[in-house]
Amino acid sequence: MSPFEIIKTARLTEKGSIQSDRCNQYTVVADPRASKTQIRRAVTELFKVKVVGIQTLNVRGKARRQRTHQAGRSPSWKKAIVTLKKGDKIVLT
DSSP states (O other): OOHHHHEEEEOOOHHHHHHHHHTOEEEEEEOTTOOHHHHHHHHHHHHOOOEEEEEEEEEOOOEEOOSSSSOEEOOOEEEEEEEEOTTOOOOOO
């Protein structure tokens, strides 16, 4: 898989911005089939940073109902929390 297939997007949330300031950690949405080593290589290649550690978890999709009687479901996805070397940064704007 290419790095663009492995890393789908970076999550920009309030908790994530606090994590990036204090712990130099960033949250990315990864392909569910990707392993930690593949995610590490993809982040290094795409953002040109040194990765110190990675934590991954699978997030279940929630049951949703939007203006209809039929229930739907938001998709499940894989979250990867990437810790970078001190001094490295990913600019999210």
